[in-house]
């Protein structure tokens with residue numbers, strides 16, 4: 343059986359998108375996803391995203407496998423790409439510019455703007471230790487500016503869940519961080535029972551942050567949407583930034599707002615289609 347795919351990226355955070363609307367189970371296994379994401383022996387991507395039928399009254403369901411085959415609850419750049427992919431799949435019959443998407447992090451709503459950018463209602467940030475989850479602070483406390491020993495150094499970290507876990511550290515200079523060495527040590531630190539995404543943030547101005555990220559299950563990526571949202575929330579909680587800011591990532595810029603009105607986080611950024619292809623002689627997990 344041949345499986346068609348479309349490659350998209352959001353600021354260089356790249357994904358293989360698969361039309362999975364005729365089945366409620368992903369047609370690719372986590373093991374197959376690892377192979378497809380391989381940049382030398384596969385297509386190359388940070389993850390594989392499936393467009394599945396909606397659940398609980400939503401328009402569609404998104405599931406995603408990281409490049410290591412693990413399944414995260416949410417992906418910010420990925421859901422913008424999914425919105426572009428769904429618009430493409432619906433073609434002439436498309437009668438809406440926003441979609442209610444069921445994810446493991448709840449219902450998330452991306453909206454395609456007239457300029458082609460996608461604005462996403464990312465929902466409410468979760469701040470309690472048990473919601474991250476982390477054992478760093480006893481539940482039900484929030485984890486704000488807490489010391490954490492990693493690689494023989496004490497880091498001051500703030501933890502935020504956007505459905506998936508994020509551990510944020512504010513630093514003087516993001517370029518000086520040895521991400522490849524320190525990233526995995528944060529990801530696998532015993533205080534994070536479900537591992538963690540790790541963001542290093544340099545506050546350039548109260549409305550402009552520079553970010554580098556080590557993603558759980560994917561390593562260094564050029565951008566992380568949930569990470570940018572979590573970092574802005576961490577910046578507000580620690581008094582370092584405004585509720586609306588531009589986040590500069592190696593792959594480009596995201597606009598993030600933590601609304602004072604509804605307390606939800608909004609993310610705006612691009613979703614770019616790269617190419618389509620066909621996986622021939624591919625044995626589907628769910629024929």
Ligand SMILES: N[C@@H](CCC[C@H](N)C(=O)O)C(=O)O
Nearest residue numbers: 414417418419506566567568
């Ligand atoms: N790149 C994503 C996040 C993808 C999931 C992450 N690796 C995890 O395991 O939580 C984004 O843009 O949010």
